[in-house]
Amino acid sequence: MFRTFTVILLFLSISCQVNAQERPFRVGIKVGVPEVAALSLEYLTPLMEQKLAAAVDGSYFAPTSGMEYMYATIGANLYFSKPGKGFYGHLGYGLTSMTVNFAQLTEGSFWALFYNKDVNVTEHKVNLKLGYRSGRSVYFRGELGFGLMVSEQISDPNATSSGSFPLLLNLGMGYSF
16 A cells, blocks of 8 residues: 555655646645545646546554554546546545454453454445635635445454445645645
8 A cells, every 4th residue: 555655645745746737736634524534635637637536544543552444545536627626526436444443442341252263344335525615825625425335344253244335525724736
């Protein structure tokens, strides 16, 4: 994942230098569902009259010693009217991964005697969103959409489907340069 992310950033950096344009990079934060709080990167390409942008979002949380949550998505934003502003559509691929170590979560409790294992849940989704971006150097954005489940893996054979929530909703802000 890190290698892919590095290659994408290198490609975007070279493209920016070759095709100089006004404020093609956007770095920001998003809060919402499913990312909770995520770092957001976007590069406005010179393609389609500067209306097509590559976008990457990611977050990682470990709220307790026995739980980890990771969300990452990569995709493209297509701005409908103005280059890099206004309404846009997003198509992307999302990965959600959650690991729960019940031995650590229940350590010292009665339940530790009965359930002492790790459970990993990984979901792969195709994300479709409609968003709006306003501002120039400092921007604000909102997105609403849904994620279509492509596959789900659960490490515990006794566990059932997580029945993930398909709604995608977030608000964000950032800086363009």
